[in-house]
Amino acid sequence: MKISSGTIRLIIPAASLALLLAAVFYMQPRAMSYTGLNLLFNLAVPIALATVAQMLIMAVNDLDLSMGAFVSFCACVTATFLQASPAIGVLIFLGAIAAYAVIGVVIHVRELPSIVVTLGMSFVWGGLAVLMLPSPGGEAPIWARWLMTSRPPFVPMAIVASIVIAAVTHFVIMRSSVGVLIRGIGGNVRSVERAGWSVIRIRAGTYALAGFFAVLSGITLVGLTTSADANIALRYTLLSIAGVILGGGEFVGGKVSPIGAVIGALTLTLAGSFLSFMRISPDWQIGAQGAILIVVLALRLFLNRLEKREKGR
Amino acid sequence: MPPHCPAQIIDDVFRMNEITARREMVAARGVKVTFGAVKALDGADLVIHCGECVGLVGHNGAGKSTIVNVINGSLNPHAGEVSYGGATAQHGISTARAKGVRCVFQELSLCPNLTVNENARVMHAELAGWNWRTRAVALVKQQLGEIFPGHGIDCDSTIDDLSIAERQMVEIAISFAGLNEKPKLVILDEPTSSLDAGLAAQLMAYIRKFVGEGGSVLLISHILGEILSTSDRIVVMKDGRVVADRSASEFSTRSLVEAMGNVVREQEWQRAVDKRDGAPVLAMPPRRGHGLAFQAHRGEMIGLAGLAGHGQTETLLDLYLSRNSNWWPARRKDIAFVAGDRSLNGIFPLWSILNNLSIASLGDISSRSIVDHDREGVLGNGWKKRIEIRTPDMENRILSLSGGNQQKVLFARALATTARIVLMDDPMRGVDVGTKQEVYDILRSEAATGRTFIWYSTEMDEIRLCDRVYVFREGAIVAELAGDEITEKNVLEASFSAGEAA
Numbered sequence: 006m007k008i009s010s011g012t013i014r015l016i017i018p019a020a021s022l023a024l025l026l027a028a029v030f031y032m033q034p035r036a037m038s039y040t041g042l043n044l045l046f047n048l049a050v051p052i053a054l055a056t057v058a059q060m061l062i063m064a065v066n067d068l069d070l071s072m073g074a075f076v077s078f079c080a081c082v083t084a085t086f087l088q089a090s091p092a093i094g095v096l097i098f099l100g101a102i103a104a105y106a107v108i109g110v111v112i113h114v115r116e117l118p119s120i121v122v123t124l125g126m127s128f129v130w131g132g133l134a135v136l137m138l139p140s141p142g143g144e145a146p147i148w149a150r151w152l153m154t155s156r157p158p159f160v161p162m163a164i165v166a167s168i169v170i171a172a173v174t175h176f177v178i179m180r181s182s183v184g185v186l187i188r189g190i191g192g193n194v195r196s197v198e199r200a201g202w203s204v205i206r207i208r209a210g211t212y213a214l215a216g217f218f219a220v221l222s223g224i225t226l227v228g229l230t231t232s233a234d235a236n237i238a239l240r241y242t243l244l245s246i247a248g249v250i251l252g253g254g255e256f257v258g259g260k261v262s263p264i265g266a267v268i269g270a271l272t273l274t275l276a277g278s279f280l281s282f283m284r285i286s287p288d289w290q291i292g293a294q295g296a297i298l299i300v301v302l303a304l305r306l307f308l309n310r311l312e313k314r315e316k317g318r
Numbered sequence: 319m320p321p322h323c324p325a326q327i328i329d330d331v332f333r334m335n336e337i338t339a340r341r342e343m344v345a346a347r348g349v350k351v352t353f354g355a356v357k358a359l360d361g362a363d364l365v366i367h368c369g370e371c372v373g374l375v376g377h378n379g380a381g382k383s384t385i386v387n388v389i390n391g392s393l394n395p396h397a398g399e400v401s402y403g404g405a406t407a408q409h410g411i412s413t414a415r416a417k418g419v420r421c422v423f424q425e426l427s428l429c430p431n432l433t434v435n436e437n438a439r440v441m442h443a444e445l446a447g448w449n450w451r452t453r454a455v456a457l458v459k460q461q462l463g464e465i466f467p468g469h470g471i472d473c474d475s476t477i478d479d480l481s482i483a484e485r486q487m488v489e490i491a492i493s494f495a496g497l498n499e500k501p502k503l504v505i506l507d508e509p510t511s512s513l514d515a516g517l518a519a520q521l522m523a524y525i526r527k528f529v530g531e532g533g534s535v536l537l538i539s540h541i542l543g544e545i546l547s548t549s550d551r552i553v554v555m556k557d558g559r560v561v562a563d564r565s566a567s568e569f570s571t572r573s574l575v576e577a578m579g580n581v582v583r584e585q586e587w588q589r590a591v592d593k594r595d596g597a598p599v600l601a602m603p604p605r606r607g608h609g610l611a612f613q614a615h616r617g618e619m620i621g622l623a624g625l626a627g628h629g630q631t632e633t634l635l636d637l638y639l640s641r642n643s644n645w646w647p648a649r650r651k652d653i654a655f656v657a658g659d660r661s662l663n664g665i666f667p668l669w670s671i672l673n674n675l676s677i678a679s680l681g682d683i684s685s686r687s688i689v690d691h692d693r694e695g696v697l698g699n700g701w702k703k704r705i706e707i708r709t710p711d712m713e714n715r716i717l718s719l720s721g722g723n724q725q726k727v728l729f730a731r732a733l734a735t736t737a738r739i740v741l742m743d744d745p746m747r748g749v750d751v752g753t754k755q756e757v758y759d760i761l762r763s764e765a766a767t768g769r770t771f772i773w774y775s776t777e778m779d780e781i782r783l784c785d786r787v788y789v790f791r792e793g794a795i796v797a798e799l800a801g802d803e804i805t806e807k808n809v810l811e812a813s814f815s816a817g818e819a820a
Contacts, residue, residue: 182450185436192429199392199427200441201412259431 014253014260017308018268021251021301025275032282043161045278046271047229050153050166051076053270054222055241056248057174060266061215063249064178065190065208066257067112067119071127072219073242075101077235078130079223084143084233087224091146102216109212113205127242134235141234145227153228166225167267174263177214187211191259248273251301272301342404343368343503343534344389344419349398351384351558358384360558361398366503371525371535373549373566375542377578377810378626378776380555382538383424386505389536390414390421403502418502420493422509424538424627426485434458434473434480434488444497453497461495462487465524466517482512490521494528503534510539511792522548540625540791540814542571554578575814579806599770600637600653600739605629609794612637614739614772619765621784621804622774624813629793630774631658634741637772641739654678654732658743658774664728665716671727672698672712678731701730705760722753729757733764740764742773746780758783778806789813 029045030037036045055076062069069075079101087094108126112119157165178184186207189197198204222241227233250256251272252265276297280290344366351359359381366372376382387393388400391414399406402417428437435454439445445454455473462469471484480488486509493504506525510518518541525535525548539545545552545566552569554562554577562577569577602612612633614620622630634655641653657664666674676683676694683693698712705726709719716724725745732740746754762783765771775781787804789797789812797812 180451182439182446185432185439188431189429189436189440192431193427196427196429196437197440199390199411199421199423201415201443202440259429 013308013312014262014305015265015268017301017305018252018265018272021304022268022272022275025272025279025297029275029279029282032279039156039159039161043156043163046161046163046167046274047153049271049274050163050170051222051226051229051238052241052244052248052274053167053170053267054218054225055238055245056252056266056270057170057263058215058218058222059245060174060249060252060254060261060263061178061187061211061218062119063191063246063254063256064187064259064261065211066259067123068246068256069123069215070120070242071123071130072245073239074127074130074134075216075219076223076226076238076241077233078134078137079220080227080230080233080237081134081137081143081223081235083149083224083227084145085137088144088146098220101220102213105216105219106209106213109208109210110205113208131235138233138235141232143227143233145231149224149228150231153225167271171264171267174218174267178261178263183210188259188261191257191261244270244273247298251298253305341368342366342401344400344402344417345404346385346388346395346400347398349385349388349395349400351381351388351393351395357558359388359395362555362558362560363563364389364553364560366534366536368502368534369529369532370550371529371537371548373545373552374536374538374555375540375545375552375574375578375814376555377778377813379557380578381558382555383507384558385555386421386507386536386538389503390419390505418499419505420501420503421505422489422493422507424507424511426482426489428477428485428489428492430477433476434471437477437488438492438495441492442495442497457495457497458488458491461491465491465494466520483514483517486512487517494524500533503536504528505536505538507538508540509537510541510544518544542574542814546571546574575807575810578814579810600640600772602633602637602640605633605636605794609796610788610798612788612795614770616738616770617765617768618786619761619771619773619784621781621787622772622790623781623787623809624790624796626776628790628813630790631743632793633790634743634772634774638741651735652737653739653741654735654737656728656732656740656742656745658745660721660724660728665724667717669716670713671707671709671716671719674716675701675712675727675730675734678735682736697734701734705730706756726753726757729760733760733769738768739770739772742771742775744774744776746775746777754780778809781809782806791815 033041035041055072059069059072079098082094082097082101085094086097108122111117112122153162155162178187186197186202187210190204190207190211194204197207223238226238230237248269249261249266250269252262252267252269254261254266254269273294276294277290280293285293342365344364346362346364349359349362349364350357358379362381362385364372364374364385374382374385384393388395391409391411394409400409402414402419429440432440435451435458438454438458439450442454442457445457458473462471462473466487469484469487471480471488477485477488490506490509494501509521513521522544525537529535529550537545537549546569549566552562552564552566552574553560554574556578598613598615600612600614604611622633624630638653638655642651661667666677669677672694675698676689679697680689683690683697695712701707702709702712707719707726707730708723716727719727728745746757758780761771773780773784781787782804784804785800787799787809788795789799789809791813796815797808799808799812
């Protein structure tokens, strides 16, 4: 049977996650428990959601450099407005999602580079976040706290949430008509345009959907940390991009994989714990994390080249 | 397709008489489209009736693609009108699609990252609702089987994983497929460019069947055999106009080529004597193992001709890379390259004219890695006088110049270097006639001093300036013309193959 290129693209991230997990279990057998797994993967849930949001933007050949700032902003809203007066909080979130759609429209109509626009927006979101919470504080809404600390039987919450996120986004992006159109824009805009679709509406919708997942990321993050801070998620910008790429996505061409993206986010989270277990000093951890990224990406390039050679024959 | 047998000819004539009474499917009348100074369409008329296959032929820049884009709604004509089914409607892609117009483009227009059935979903908006995947697969499968029996394409595979021929087959099948109603007009732009002879014959047979059932087809191809055997009527375009529009049976390969060409113009210059002496300065074996080998000698002006996109630009790049490493550029370059797409890979839009000119010769005008501004100024002023760049000051921004003058700066950039070989990738696109003549003069005088020019051009007038011409077809050199053999007729004959698809 011929294996499709999509499956091949999923093998590497899955294999790297399994390998890292095996290494962690070898070094710290106690992690092989309900609590252990929950602790290992807890922080992966908001990262996975942010990664899915970033993946949507990347599916239409754009890049969102405001992801971290926007998730921080959402976290601040969650810890203040959404907790104090839920109605206003929800309104703010709806407005933020609409703003994302507008960003998509502006990028499309004015043919601006998404990197520039979102880099500019990152300061807007950051500024708004500081206005709301000049110093760390706020409080998580009870339901968000309950959601993130609940203990379902047999499988820890972090794993359940990851599977749900992967399944839902896989259905939306890979199976539904909307997903086909979103990825179609990444693959060949002119083709979609010539078939009579409104590219501008699809792009706006994609950005709004990405905004929605980023909002969820902010809420779940506060559910875990119980309070927020204007800079709480700044590193999510690069983490989410790395997660998409680790999970088999590409910067251009509409080649994305939601399951891969979630696995990528889990791998990135695990890499941090793995390095701690290795007793690598925190000074070196970021560098070591980068090294893991490079190894995985090199592996993928190698596989791609093999595939290409196979096809050339 | 077999050649016309007598019964079929009678049948054809019968059909021809019928056509006059037939409804028109699409009519474009008096259409004019201009891109800047270039008239892409200059009052062209094209009428396609229901139940006929119209063949459309013409050389580069004749306006074939432009009129296709007008009919499928992606281009708005500046003058003239387009009507579908006799009624003038609003113009646009969705109108054309609603009227049943489908288009298979020359370059692949599927989404390479999607599967076959997902591409069908993109192309057919009516495949909505649950379970569309199953219906899409059934639709494409049935259509593929109808056009290309025994194709063996898996409809769940990603387009990326298919071969070029398979992609083209899928695209054709998706365009001919119709869920609720069949398309009324299918435009095929070079549909057989990557199909082998067997598949091409299957497609041509299907076109006849489709037309027989009342559909219309507009067929564009450089394989004249296909056009002659499949079309009911052949339209020949030239310089944005329709120059011939007759029943296919009235044409032969020879008369088609003649219709595409010009009445022979008198040559107003003298070609130099054969310069092929000594070793070639640049040579390349046949591309992809077939066709003729390439050779260039000192002081020669060599033209690369043929239809656009048949491997000329790739050849230029290969020639360039044969003397220059891809990632460690040589210090002393003996090849200069004049890019065709000015704005994409020619000018530095934010720089001054002088900086744009001197960038390629910075090594010659600097000492110890510091650019000598006096020498740069001398170089700039020298070239400004020589090729008459119309500007008061070479320090002005490059964008302050007209397109033609920008192009002259790019020529000067290449000529100011010490390179003995200059490659040109159709550099005269969108340049006015006066400027062109000036540049031609410069090129000729430079060639006389021993420089070699290799010039890809889509314009026949420029091809006829060359000492020797290589004609390209399907990525390989298929003919070499020298001296007086370089006529429009010979070039056309070589670029359009007479037989079936290779």
